[in-house]
Amino acid sequence: xxxxxxxxxxxxxxxxxxxxxxxxxxxxxxxxxxxxxxxxxxxxxxxxxxxxxxxxxxxxxxxxxxxxxxxxxxxxxxxxxxxxxxxxxxxxxxxxxxxxxxxxxxxxxxxxxxxxxxxxxxxxxxxxxxxxxxxxxxxxxxxxxxxxxxxxxxxxxxxxxxxxxxxxxxxxxxxxxxxxxxxxxxxxxxxxxxxxxxxxxxxxxxxxxxxxxxxxxxxxxxxxxxxxxxxxxxxxxx
Amino acid sequence: xxxxxxxxxxxxxxxxxxxxxxxxxxxxxxxxxxxxxxxxxxxxxxxxxxxxxxxxxxxxxxxxxxxxxxxxxxxxxxxxxxxxxxxxxxxxxxxxxxxxxxxxxxxxxxxxxxxxxxxxxxxxxxxxxxxxxxxxxxxxxxxxxxxxxxxxxxxxxxxxxxxxxxxxxxxxxxxxxxxxxxxxxxxxxxxxxxxxxxxxxxxxxxxxxxxxxxxxxxxxxxxxxxxxxxxxxxxxxx
DNA sequence: ACAAAACGAGAGCACTGCTCTTGACAGTTT
DNA sequence: AAACTGTCAAGAGCAGTGCTCTCGTTTTGT
Numbered sequence: 001x002x003x004x005x006x007x008x009x010x011x012x013x014x015x016x017x018x019x020x021x022x023x024x025x026x027x028x029x030x031x032x033x034x035x036x037x038x039x040x041x042x043x044x045x046x047x048x049x050x051x052x053x054x055x056x057x058x059x060x061x062x063x064x065x066x067x068x069x070x071x072x073x074x075x076x077x078x079x080x081x082x083x084x085x086x087x088x089x090x091x092x093x094x095x096x097x098x099x100x101x102x103x104x105x106x107x108x109x110x111x112x113x114x115x116x117x118x119x120x121x122x123x124x125x126x127x128x129x130x131x132x133x134x135x136x137x138x139x140x141x142x143x144x145x146x147x148x149x150x151x152x153x154x155x156x157x158x159x160x161x162x163x164x165x166x167x168x169x170x171x172x173x174x175x176x177x178x179x180x181x182x183x184x185x186x187x188x189x190x191x192x193x194x195x196x197x198x199x200x201x202x203x204x205x206x207x208x209x210x211x212x213x214x215x216x217x218x219x220x221x222x223x224x225x226x227x228x229x230x231x232x233x234x235x236x237x238x
Numbered sequence: 239x240x241x242x243x244x245x246x247x248x249x250x251x252x253x254x255x256x257x258x259x260x261x262x263x264x265x266x267x268x269x270x271x272x273x274x275x276x277x278x279x280x281x282x283x284x285x286x287x288x289x290x291x292x293x294x295x296x297x298x299x300x301x302x303x304x305x306x307x308x309x310x311x312x313x314x315x316x317x318x319x320x321x322x323x324x325x326x327x328x329x330x331x332x333x334x335x336x337x338x339x340x341x342x343x344x345x346x347x348x349x350x351x352x353x354x355x356x357x358x359x360x361x362x363x364x365x366x367x368x369x370x371x372x373x374x375x376x377x378x379x380x381x382x383x384x385x386x387x388x389x390x391x392x393x394x395x396x397x398x399x400x401x402x403x404x405x406x407x408x409x410x411x412x413x414x415x416x417x418x419x420x421x422x423x424x425x426x427x428x429x430x431x432x433x434x435x436x437x438x439x440x441x442x443x444x445x446x447x448x449x450x451x452x453x454x455x456x457x458x459x460x461x462x463x464x465x466x467x468x469x470x471x472x473x474x475x476x
Numbered sequence: 477a478c479a480a481a482a483c484g485a486g487a488g489c490a491c492t493g494c495t496c497t498t499g500a501c502a503g504t505t506t
Numbered sequence: 507a508a509a510c511t512g513t514c515a516a517g518a519g520c521a522g523t524g525c526t527c528t529c530g531t532t533t534t535g536t
Contacts, residue, residue, distance in 0.1 A: 028356065029356055030353070030355065030356030030357075031353070031356075032270055032356070110353035110354070111353075113448075114352055114353025114448075115268070115269070115348035115349075115352025115353050115448065116348070116448055116449060117268065118266065118267055118268030118269075118270070119268075122449075127453075165465060165468040165469055165472060167465060168458065168461040168464070168465060170457060170458040170461050171455075171458040171461040171462050171465055173458070174455055174456065174457060174458045174462075178454055178455075192465070195455075196438070196466060196469060199438060199441045199442055199445055199466075200434070200437060200438050200441060202441065202445070203437045203438060203440065203441025203442075203444070203445075204437055204441075206441070206444065207437055207440070207441075210351075210352075210353060210354055211354060211360075215365075216416055217409075217412055217416075217433075218412065219408060219412060220406065220408040220409040220411070220412045223406040223408050223409040224409050224412075226406070227403060227405065227406060227409055227430070228434060228437075230403040231403055231434060231473075234403060235469075235473075
């Protein structure tokens with residue numbers, strides 16, 4: 001009885017320890033981390049690790065899920081600290097939360113937002129944790145619509161007027177489909193702008209982490225990111 | 239004399255063939271392509287390949303340079319086909335040129351714009367070819383300024399008015415520094431908007447290629463990309 | 477108390493990047 | 507024409523990889 005719990009607990013501990021070591025090696029080795037090296041650092045033999053993760057890809061999947069969850073909670077907690085009515089503040093907090101986590105965990109960010117691993121196919125279990133950041137933004141939009149702060153029809157805020165190019169018909173249809181099952185209250189024009197902002201947010205972080213800003217933006221990266229967030233906030237109408 | 243040229247030519251041909259095979263394997267194996275597999279497919283022994291590329295990283299560097307150059311020419315030729323006075327058309331052509339090349343060569347795009355290879359440090363020789371796409375955009379901005387079509391001071395185009403958030407001082411200083419040595423005629427506000435558009439352009443392509451649009455934008459990806467290009471064109475003031 | 481499940485260790489297979497050595501040519505010089 | 511020099515492909519070998527299988531041992535459930 002209790003022995004069973006001991007066994008299970010040891011197993012959980014070892015599983016966590018394997019993941020922790022793998023995370024640490026991820027920083028230096030990148031996506032092609034070595035299962036054997038993990039085992040070596042753990043004082044085990046490589047074949048023993050296979051008792052805990054049936055393959056290297058399964059270890060990678062576990063790490064990916066953990067990273068998505070960490071990033072999600074980082075963004076959520078940062079955003080939750082802001083007054084609900086302050087949509088701009090919530091957007092800025094979520095954005096900086098994402099960037100801060102990415103800067104603190106560059107290898108992990110590269111793992112989940114970098115180039116897909118050739119043979120690796122992300123299983124279904126990753127899409128839930130992966131959607132947390134986007135859900136956060138969608139909720140932001142929905143809240144804005146609910147309170148009337150955000151709108152694209154009728155009387156538009158001055159900052160938004162004229163921003164939008166007309167949506168192509170096929171894109172409009174697809175946006176309606178997305179909105180129907182993800183955020184029914186958000187009109188398609190607003191959703192389109194939200195997606196633009198979403199891409200820009202992660203685009204800036206990705207460029208910064210992948211060295212695209214070298215010899216360009218060096219000393220004002222945080223300011224630059226903040227500026228981009230505000231440009232996008234204006235675009236959305238926050 | 240001529241025999242020496244023969245020798246050199248054979249060497250060049252084999253070098254090209256190695257790169258060609260490596261490019262083909264890149265599509266299936268990703269960044270961790272196998273030098274031995276390339277040699278095998280070539281009917282050579284792995285050690286022989288080292289006569290042509292002193293290490294695997296050097297092969298990778300050669301591929302990266304080739305890809306940057308291909309992408310650069312793709313963007314340049316697409317943009318060159320448009321009337322010089324049609325700034326919006328030039329922007330759209332360059333953008334679609336980049337996306338089309340990326341869609342046709344997804345593995346190559348991932349190689350140059352994906353997560354950096356862990357141990358790999360891009361040598362100086364890559365920055366020249368890498369800058370071709372950004373130079374194209376900067377030239378676009380400079381042309382717009384030269385003809386008076388683009389401006390951010392004084393009388394702004396209606397579509398641009400109110401778009402900009404004020405630039406933080408440190409960012410403004412850095413933008414001035416960039417402009418001074420890359421595009422002296424472009425005012426910093428316009429440069430900032432150009433960078434925003436630049437990031438958005440590659441952000442959309444990256445998201446599309448890395449599977450970020452799955453279960454979202456499926457059937458209207460080209461329309462979506464075109465829409466994003468136009469939104470950014472408005473943001474710049476094209 | 478006994479069978480079943482879980483576990484760590486080790487050997488082994490096919491693969492990788494890379495180094496070193498060997499032997500066969502080609503081009504140049506004497 | 508002979509000797510020399512540099513280039514080349516081939517092979518063996520080293521250390522590392524993911525993964526599978528087998529073998530005793532330990533722990534668990536009945």
